[in-house]
Amino acid sequence: MQVDRESRFLRGTGTGEAVAVEEPLLLAELKPGRPHQFDWKSSCETWSVAFSPDGSWFAWSQGHCIVKLIPWPLEEQFIPKGFEAKSRSSKNETKGRGSPKEKTLDCGQIVWGLAFSPWPSPPSRKLWARHHPQVPDVSCLVLATGLNDGQIKIWEVQTGLLLLNLSGHQDVVRDLSFTPSGSLILVSASRDKTLRIWDLNKHGKQIQVLSGHLQWVYCCSISPDCSMLCSAAGEKSVFLWSMRSYTLIRKLEGHQSSVVSCDFSPDSALLVTASYDTNVIMWDPYTGERLRSLHHTQVDPAMDDSDVHISSLRSVCFSPEGLYLATVADDRLLRIWALELKTPIAFAPMTNGLCCTFFPHGGVIATGTRDGHVQFWTAPRVLSSLKHLCRKALRSFLTTYQVLALPIPKKMKEFLTYRTF
């Protein structure tokens, strides 16, 4: 693929053709409305942002122990007028005034991790819950929040009510992940060096503790086909666990510093991990092979005399169609990467970014920063090639080894296993 810098259009000869690639435009920025009295000791960072899988809600931990839940899409007042005119970027800031459907969850302590459960459970569950009124009704969209002292609180999104309190972790619950299948199994990752598996169908019973990490576990992610769990920690290694047996499958070595973020591609065929060592590594999770490294270096090295590369990674995530990555780094840049290229295709300035996530239907990236703000950016609109769509469909149920066993030409295998694009 070639990048034509003058017109900023990507010509696609490969997998997907971006309709147009321009620098991400800031669509909206939300700032928390501060209560009159707040505790200066509790931090104000937005450690996590999340969209519900169906795209109807957005949640962010806006610091000071508060999680804000807002329906998506955002109301008119938040979107700058004339957004369709892509030639100019505009910022529209607004205090969190609150619409009737917004929910404010007071978690009582710093919130580190957030995760939505898929929508909703089968109807039989509702029937069961009606006959067992003392059991919290989890047949609805829920949000799990990971807290400073190791607790996990489960909230009902529609009403903002607290449903469950899960105890077990001894330290900060840094990240959470629900199984995408809707089975209401929750995985949590903690600074107590463990991951824990919880079954929300059984009052949030803790069904397994995964030990093995030597330092803080920063993140966890479940593959979309629900077969694998990835966890990454301070000791530079990335672990892959089986979600069927809850045992360790393999360790991925390669990062030079703490690994703080991980994400699977939508077809579960790729895993990306981001580290303080300024790199994002793309892996084949089935074989453990490193496919490529994305280096986050100074944008214009000639202009900068300093030897210091302050580009520790904070967050990495896949776009919903599986062709782009967004990364947030300490060098004050949000970067968009096309999978097959070695340099980013677009940048946007972002100070003190901590986390990022794509809107599930594409087109928007949400980021959170140290001051408790969230920003929404335009993401490249992608019309995937039919080749890539077929690859994605196949890889959603075929492992790398199964692909290699198919009676197809070698070039096709290389394409299907993402060795070529």
Next chain:
Amino acid sequence: MDGEKKTYGGCEGPDALYVKLILSDGHEFIVKKERALTSGTIKAMLSGPGQFAEKEADEVHFREIPSHVPSKVYALCMYFMYKVRYTNSSTEIPEFPVAPEIALELLMAANFLDC
């Protein structure tokens, strides 16, 4: 599509709105030309100099592709429509679903057609 009103010999020329895709076992599919041009291969076949030697310029013969999987051809046409609909449009692009059972054969066709 309004183009120049040129004609070439007895062919319809670039004005033709539809093209006929003829597969190796004789099955014919008539598709709007604009959509068929989604495929780089079809585009090349329709615009190359060899075309004017054919009796009708708006036909494309695929000697390699059999039609015994009709759903595959249907999916191809649907993809062409999807691509034309959402290229140069500012609306949100929905996902194009590919049924797992035809995905492999469709991939082969997509690879051949470069789309």
